[in-house]
Amino acid sequence: MAAGGTGERRGLAPSLPLAAERRRFPRPRAAWRGGMAGERAAGLVRELHRAGGGNLPPFRAEGLRQALEEMRALYERNQADVSEAKSGRTDLIFLIRFRHCCLLRNQRCVLAYLYDRLLRIRALRWEYGSVLPNTIHFHMSAEEVEWFNRYKKSLATYMRSVGGEEGLDLTQDIKPPKSLYIEVRCLRDYGEFEIDDGTTVLLKKNSQVPMTRECGPFSSFPFTLMTSPAYPSFAAHLSSCACGSLHMLQAVCLAQDCSSALPDLVPQCSRHTAPQSWLCAATNPVCLGLKEGLSVFLCSTFYPAGNASI
Amino acid sequence: MSEAYFPVGPGLGPEENFLSLDDILMSQEKLPGRAESSLPRLAFALGPGAGTGDSIPEGSKLEIPLWLAKGLHDSKRRIISVELPKIYKEAWRTVFSADANVVDLHKMGPYYYGFGSQLLNFDNPENPEIAQSLLQTFISRFRRIMDSSQNAYNEDTSALVARLDELERALFQAGQKGLNDFQCWEKGQASQITASSLVQNYGKRKFTDMDG
Numbered sequence: 001m002a003a004g005g006t007g008e009r010r011g012l013a014p015s016l017p018l019a020a021e022r023r024r025f026p027r028p029r030a031a032w033r034g035g036m037a038g039e040r041a042a043g044l045v046r047e048l049h050r051a052g053g054g055n056l057p058p059f060r061a062e063g064l065r066q067a068l069e070e071m072r073a074l075y076e077r078n079q080a081d082v083s084e085a086k087s088g089r090t091d092l093i094f095l096i097r098f099r100h101c102c103l104l105r106n107q108r109c110v111l112a113y114l115y116d117r118l119l120r121i122r123a124l125r126w127e128y129g130s131v132l133p134n135t136i137h138f139h140m141s142a143e144e145v146e147w148f149n150r151y152k153k154s155l156a157t158y159m160r161s162v163g164g165e166e167g168l169d170l171t172q173d174i175k176p177p178k179s180l181y182i183e184v185r186c187l188r189d190y191g192e193f194e195i196d197d198g199t200t201v202l203l204k205k206n207s208q209v210p211m212t213r214e215c216g217p218f219s220s221f222p223f224t225l226m227t228s229p230a231y232p233s234f235a236a237h238l239s240s241c242a243c244g245s246l247h248m249l250q251a252v253c254l255a256q257d258c259s260s261a262l263p264d265l266v267p268q269c270s271r272h273t274a275p276q277s278w279l280c281a282a283t284n285p286v287c288l289g290l291k292e293g294l295s296v297f298l299c300s301t302f303y304p305a306g307n308a309s310i
Numbered sequence: 311m312s313e314a315y316f317p318v319g320p321g322l323g324p325e326e327n328f329l330s331l332d333d334i335l336m337s338q339e340k341l342p343g344r345a346e347s348s349l350p351r352l353a354f355a356l357g358p359g360a361g362t363g364d365s366i367p368e369g370s371k372l373e374i375p376l377w378l379a380k381g382l383h384d385s386k387r388r389i390i391s392v393e394l395p396k397i398y399k400e401a402w403r404t405v406f407s408a409d410a411n412v413v414d415l416h417k418m419g420p421y422y423y424g425f426g427s428q429l430l431n432f433d434n435p436e437n438p439e440i441a442q443s444l445l446q447t448f449i450s451r452f453r454r455i456m457d458s459s460q461n462a463y464n465e466d467t468s469a470l471v472a473r474l475d476e477l478e479r480a481l482f483q484a485g486q487k488g489l490n491d492f493q494c495w496e497k498g499q500a501s502q503i504t505a506s507s508l509v510q511n512y513g514k515r516k517f518t519d520m521d522g
Contacts, residue, residue, distance in 0.1 A: 038375075038377070042334065042335075042338055045331055045334050045335065046335060048331060049331045049332070049335060054314075054315030091350075094347075094349060094350065094389060095350055097381070097382065097389075098378075098382065100381075101377070101378055101381030101382060102378075104381065105377050105378075105381075108328060108329075108334065109334055111328075111329060112318075112328070112329045112330070112331055112334055115318070115329050116317060116318070116329070116331055119315060119316065119317060119318075120315055122314070122315075123313075123314035123315035123316075124314075125314075126314035127313070127314050174313075
């Protein structure tokens with residue numbers, strides 16, 4: 001803190017109790033209100049560093065504004081002093097140099113803060129998908145949301161250009177899939193269902209059918225929107241059981257004039273009695289691009305417990 | 311741990327990485343120094359006061375953060391001269407060479423290696439010895455860190471990590487991650503479709519009642 005009023009007191013009145021002394025010899029005003037230069041910016045960095053695991057803490061607009069304000073004040077003082085120093089006052093050179101160091105320091109802290117946040121937001125696209133839940137949105141500033149949208153577009157353009165006709169979704173299958181087929185277990189009788197490559201499968205309640213992975217973005221969470229403008233989409237709420245199998249909990253039609261919900265399904269795995277964890281809450285429906293009229297079907301990655309084959 | 315998040319890591323040796331959060335926090339650490347000429351006081355806002363009035367007299371002792379020391383230091387040494395913090399001095403160096411494993415490096419400034427590497431930027435006749443001591447300390451402590459990180463599976467590691475400095479903690483975490491991945495693979499969970507940990511963490515914070 002700036003110079004206290006309690007330095008050496010040779011020749012002055014005998015020392016008083018501290019509070020009284022402060023009243024009698026008030027502290028000179030600090031050059032920067034609130035302590036050492038660069039503290040605010042370093043505080044931003046410290047908080048960001050503490051939020052480990054790649055989480056995005058809320059955007060500290062106020063702290064950033066104060067740091068920039070401090071930089072502006074330092075810069076203006078330096079501007080004034082430089083012209084004086086040029087006309088002979090060399091004792092100011094140290095002050096100028098000190099302020100310049102503080103400016104550089106603030107600049108570094110602010111840049112690192114913003115850059116690290118962008119890195120975290122970028123990670124969100126790869127791990128979370130295109131649609132971020134509202135809680136994360138609240139943590140981002142308007143510019144960061146803008147950056148996220150542009151990054152998504154960039155990534156989508158690139159993915160479309162790679163891999164031939166339909167493009168290649170790089171954010172799926174980050175871990176190499178072990179099998180070409182996924183077992184799909186139906187919860188309801190549906191009847192005949194035609195997959196994209198032309199084969200039809202009969203879906204009956206509790207039957208299991210192997211399907212290729214391309215029939216749905218089942219390989220990683222959360223699912224990305226399948227672009228199929230010809231078909232109205234269903235939004236599905238998913239849950240997962242401890243064995244790793246996934247179950248669809250409820251499906252809602254997202255077509256323009258339709259707001260019907262498909263009847264609730266049994267949110268349980270047939271081998272376990274209760275789901276152990278829920279993946280999506282009601283605020284984050286994901287779209288599976290199911291065909292029109294198709295009732296729900298769920299998928300499971302079938303990995304029976306105890307099976308040691310890899 | 312988010313797998314798609316790649317932060318800028320700390321710099322190696324006497325160079326810092328500009329955008330690295332670790333390096334910024336490391337350069338906040340303070341260093342003892344001396345004022346070589348009379349300095350205007352208000353500029354500092356810290357430092358034990360040796361007198362009242364507007365300037366710090368020549369020769370008084372100061373504690374300055376590393377970033378400021380690097381900025382104000384120049385070879386003609388007109389403004390500031392820096393001294394070594396005590397843990398890099400002769401006395402502590404002999405302690406480290408005797409047995410480095412018992413020292414609590416987290417207490418000695420959580421950035422022992424980083425800060426020590428930065429000290430090599432200031433011309434100091436003891437620089438070669440400091441560099442050597444840093445290296446030897448790391449070598450003697452490394453084995454224990456590696457062993458403990460590779461063998462502590464699913465347990466509370468706070469006791470193991472308490473005496474490590476930040477660089478060593480990062481190493482420990484890397485070891486733990488490797489161990490966890492290997493165990494996961496061994497159990498066959500590697501091919502199961504699971505939600506990413508990031509998604510689960512955000513999901514846990516929602517206000518609807520959900521199971522862990």
